[in-house]
Amino acid sequence: NLETVDCYNPKVVQATMGSITRVNVSYLNLTDFLKTTHMPIFGAFMEGDNIYKSQLPNKGILVLGNEANGISREIEQVITTKISIPRFGQLQSTESLNVATAAAILLSEFRRSER
Template sequence: MSSLTTPQEVLAVIHMPEWPPLTQSNLINRFTLVLDGVQDPGNLGTIIRTADWFGIQHIICSEDTVDAYNPKVVQATMGSLSRVKLHYTNLATLLPQFNLPVLGAMLNGDNIYTANLGTQGLIIMGNEGNGLRPEIEKLITQSITIPRIGEAESLNVAIATALFCSEVSRKALVL
């Protein structure tokens, strides 16, 4: 029942939920993650688990983001997949429908630690190798970056997402 060589000794059967369509009222007064082309199953699973930790209720995924029910994704969520609502859609069509701030993770954005991030909005994280698509980049109202101190070229998308979630949560607690 597992593709792993040494699987856990636990098996769960769960109902695959179908969430109602997203509306602006679902997203008011909170942050929502938006994933543009995240391909690595381990990254998506970690992002879902991180969202659950920080109380983020919705993740909006581009149609080419890895399937949330990929076995590696499911394993990496450690159960969080049953609590976080994932929505797969055409981002370029859906996002303009919401009247919310759109924070984009970019290498040349405002410093996440000093920027005013507000208390609600969409946080867009890009593909592991290519970043955000140009048509999605155009929708960003504020580019945000995690300041680089060392020499690494980039951060893993799951790690960067965790840092974004931590910072918006920290700032929300201070307000």
């Protein structure tokens, strides 16, 4: 896919802290894959449902967009549930989180719901 970075890009390899060697990497057309899956597809959006108040399944797919542009319109059309990490504090002015930080928070909440 020309819209993403290669998983063996030096910055990607460095960011994984060596974990890239422990996962299977597959290249596929994401839109086609998401259209054929039977699992729920969760997308991280600023206007999504509060993750802390959501009923989360044991299995599903989590889609996060890049920090500058978010999730593409094409992928957004196949997402079954929009979720978000709520803003806290009086100002409510935070625009977005770093995608790695957001992924950690969201995945932690999915894992916590398994208990």
